[in-house]
Amino acid sequence: MTLRSHAGSSARAGGASRTAAKLARSIPEATVARLAVYLRILGELAEQGADTVSSEELAAATGVNSAKLRKDLSYVGSYGIRGVGYEVVPLHHEIERTLGLDQKQAVALIGVGNLGHALAGYGGFGGRGFPVTAMFDVDPDIVGIRINGILVDHVRDISAVCAARGVTIGMIATPGSAAQAVCDQLVDAGVECILNFAPVVLQVPDRVEVRKVDLAVELQILAFHVARRRVAGTDGSEPAKGATNGSVVLPR
CATH class of the missing domain: 1.10.10.10 (Winged helix-like DNA-binding domain superfamily/Winged helix DNA-binding domain)
Incomplete structure (x- = not known):
């Protein structure tokens, strides 16, 4: 019974x-x-x-x-x-x-340059359930140091470290030339969700979800709207209502 x-x-x-x-x-x-x-x-x-x-x-x-x-x-x-x-x-x-936030998440950051340092120092990730638990780089001056208590490992150890720490999300902030290689290592480690800040389109299996954040593209879109408003101010017309609904949410 x-x-x-x-x-x-x-x-x-x-x-x-x-x-x-x-x-x-x-x-x-x-x-x-x-x-x-x-x-x-x-x-x-x-x-x-x-x-x-x-x-x-x-x-x-x-x-x-x-x-x-x-x-x-x-x-x-x-x-x-x-x-x-x-x-x-x-x-x-x-x-x-x-949104799946009742499940444990662990984030790996690959690329601890200028953008990577900013992402690593952003306290909002952990507070919203996305703690950065691993960091990787190739720079000998960065590998081996601790940032916010997290040891920076070499990128060659991505697969082993991510698998050991149960990483669920990878954030790629490397130069474009290195992004695909580190993406492949994340996929090999079983990571199926990737946030890509590198200026390239990543090739991944169908099971892997990739979100791309290209700040330059977003600025170009805003530049278009700036130019359109200037033209509208010159000829007296108004931009179409509701035409600027697109947005990017950045860490605050």
């Missing part, structure tokens, strides 16, 4: 896990990005002692309309309470679960 009961509980838990995984795969990428913003605002509200927040208040704080916010939150199974809104702490937990 005990064995059957345990098996039944395991089956139910497995079914719930598969349902959650299926739901996560069905969420549009744009919604995922907004969920991360909602999570930050909800965290701030919780710190201020707020128990509830209306959809209008949360939408205004995050820069979206309330209808879009309600649709986004429906993906996490939260529909709010009529006349009350959303309970801050439970909704925060639900979004964390949906």
Whole structure:
């Protein structure tokens, strides 16, 4: 009887896990990005002692309309309470679960140059559940030193160190010429999510997710908008409303 009961509980838990995984795969990428913003605002509200927040208040704080916010939150199974809104702490937990933040994450940083040093020194990663647990470089003046308590290892040790420390996310901040090689080592270590700051397109297996951050491209896009506004100021026309919705969130 005990064995059957345990098996039944395991089956139910497995079914719930598969349902959650299926739901996560069905969420549009744009919604995922907004969920991360909602999570930050909800965290701030919780710190201020707020128990509830209306959809209008949360939408205004995050820069979206309330209808879009309600649709986004429906993906996490939260529909709010009529006349009350959303309970801050439970909704925060639900979004964390949906984004996978209820699971342990460990980040490896490869490339500890100027950008790498800035990323290594950013305290917000660990505070949001993404502790940097490994760092790598090839510079003999950097390898072997500690940055924020983390020993900088040589890039040749990426596979072994990442596997040993359970690294789930790799951040590549190397020159473009070195990025593919270190990416391959991360993949060999079982890392399936990579944040790429190098100015190259990485070639990875289908199972690996890569997010690219190209600051130069973003500046070029902003330069386009600067030029367009100057032209608009010259001929008296106005830019199309809502045409500048694109954004990049940088560490603060």
